[in-house]
Amino acid sequence: MRNDLVHRPRRLRRTPALRRLTDTTHIARSNLVLPLFVSEVLPEPRPIDRMPGVVVHTRDTLRKAAAAAAEAGVGALMLFGVPDPDRKDTTGSQAWAADGITQQALTDLAAEVGEKLVLIGDVNLDECTTHGHAGVLGDDGDVDNDATLQTYAKVAVAQAQAGAHMVAPSGMMDGQVAEIRHALDEAGYPHTPILAYAAKYASAFYGPFRQAVNSSLTGGDRATYQQSTAGSVREALHEVCLDVAQGADVVMIKPAGLYLDVIQAVRDQVDVLVAAYQTSGEYAQIEAAAAFGWLEHRDKAIRESLLAIRRAGADLIITYWATEVAKGADH
Numbered sequence: 001m002r003n004d005l006v007h008r009p010r011r012l013r014r015t016p017a018l019r020r021l022t023d024t025t026h027i028a029r030s031n032l033v034l035p036l037f038v039s040e041v042l043p044e045p046r047p048i049d050r051m052p053g054v055v056v057h058t059r060d061t062l063r064k065a066a067a068a069a070a071e072a073g074v075g076a077l078m079l080f081g082v083p084d085p086d087r088k089d090t091t092g093s094q095a096w097a098a099d100g101i102t103q104q105a106l107t108d109l110a111a112e113v114g115e116k117l118v119l120i121g122d123v124n125l126d127e128c129t130t131h132g133h134a135g136v137l138g139d140d141g142d143v144d145n146d147a148t149l150q151t152y153a154k155v156a157v158a159q160a161q162a163g164a165h166m167v168a169p170s171g172m173m174d175g176q177v178a179e180i181r182h183a184l185d186e187a188g189y190p191h192t193p194i195l196a197y198a199a200k201y202a203s204a205f206y207g208p209f210r211q212a213v214n215s216s217l218t219g220g221d222r223a224t225y226q227q228s229t230a231g232s233v234r235e236a237l238h239e240v241c242l243d244v245a246q247g248a249d250v251v252m253i254k255p256a257g258l259y260l261d262v263i264q265a266v267r268d269q270v271d272v273l274v275a276a277y278q279t280s281g282e283y284a285q286i287e288a289a290a291a292f293g294w295l296e297h298r299d300k301a302i303r304e305s306l307l308a309i310r311r312a313g314a315d316l317i318i319t320y321w322a323t324e325v326a327k328g329a330d331h
Contacts (some may be wrong), residue, residue, distance in 0.1 A: 025311045027303070029073035029329040033120065033275070034322035037212050038062045039082045040101035050208035051280055052287045054320050056082055062105055063112045065323075072326040076118035078168065078318055079105055082213050083128050091136055092125030096154040100128075103162035110163030120195060121159030123152050123169040123180065127213045134171035134225065143225055148173050153183035160189040168195040168252070172225045172239075177246035193249035195275060199236040199262055200254045202226040205281025212280065236262045237269055244270050250316065255279040257305055260312040267313025275316035276309050283320045 012022045037056040039046065045055040057065060066077055081102030083094040094100040102121060109119050125148070126134045135148030148171065156167045167184070169176045177196050184192050203226075227235065236259075240251050249272060253263050256276035267274050286305065290298035302321050309317050319325070 025307050026330045027306050027310055027317075027325065029326035030075040031316050032074050032322040032326055032329070033076040033078050033316055033318040034065075034069050034074050035078045035080065035318055035320060036062060036065060037080050037082055038101060038105045040084045040087070040104075048208060048212045050211055050284050051320065052284075052291065054212070054283075056212055059105055059108055063108055066109050066113045066117065069323045069326070070113045070116040072323045073329075074117065074322045074326045075316070076120055076166070077109065077113075078120040078122060079109070079164075080122050080213055081105060081127065088128055088130045090130055091151065092128035094128040095123075095125050096151065096158040098158065098162075100158070103158055106159060106162040106164050114163060114165075118165045119163060120166045120168050121156070121162075121164035123155045123159065123167050123176075124171050125151060125155070126171075126215060132215045135173060143173075145173050145175070145225075149175055149179040152176050153179050156180045156192075156194075157183050157187045157189070160184060160187070160192045164192070166193045166195055166249075168197065170197040170200065170254075172197060172200050172227070174242075175246070177243045177248045181247040194247065195250040195252060196243040196248035197254060197277075198240040198243040198248065198251040199259070199266065200226050200252075201229050201231075201259065203229060203255050203258070203279065203281070205255050205258070205279045208280035208284050233262055233265045237265060240266050240270060244272055248272065250275050252277060252318075253314075255282055256309045256314065256317070257282050260308060263309065263312040263314055273315045274313055275318060276312075276314035277318040278305065278309065278320070280320070 012018055039056045042058050045057050045061045048054045079102060083101050087094050106119060124134050126132055133143050135143035138144035152169055159167055169180055177194055180194055243251055251272060252275040253259050254277035256278045263276050286301050289295045295301050306317055
């Protein structure tokens, strides 16, 4: 083989400027989404032990974190409200109450950064139920899919009324996108998009998140409605296509880094935007390895993890590093 052909790829990697010119995968700050936690009762922010650098906010510090994200150029915020434990009940009614913490915080953020950032409400019940499940339980102790759909519709409308620009049903109930789309249209919010958790796995990488939101899940698990970690890509595509057919504007895969094959398959299959959620456990493992000195370059490892998700086909990335990464990301 001719020498000039052998060395062609290396010639394009010879200098930082050449690499910047020829790299084909980029992280745009406007495509990053920052998840934020806000508490109804905390007098000051509470650090999350398993997620160094992440806190559960008060309403006041939430506004400041949102302003910092906007300044960095982050594209959106995804909000998770943590209610007063004494206000939890079996149906999760605080998730749609007008004075629920998520609705109050959305109103705060709409006034603070509503012109600069997309505000995404998480449509679920698990933070607000005494049993910790994502829906209403039936007599058999399992989640009643159809009864849960009615509550999701109320949650989505309440969030839109409070100022959410987009709603994200994350409970993996069958028919959730269609039910929410109908409810939003009937309530006068036909232009509110739906970001559907379309392929959400019963993963071991959610633990720090559950600590953050004071999850009450003590019995059973969510494997009956979340996807099996050993499931096929075909199963994921089936779930995704159902959500698209029901009107999802964006579909999401969660976790992200362990399911790059699913992200790629979904990107090849659908013509809507694809999002991926880099979970609390994915965040924690990199931060922990860096803290113990097991990673030589923390910042490089973070960026590499995001580039892998982007290269697999994700248009949007939900990550707890969004503000930090946005400060050095491509425009």
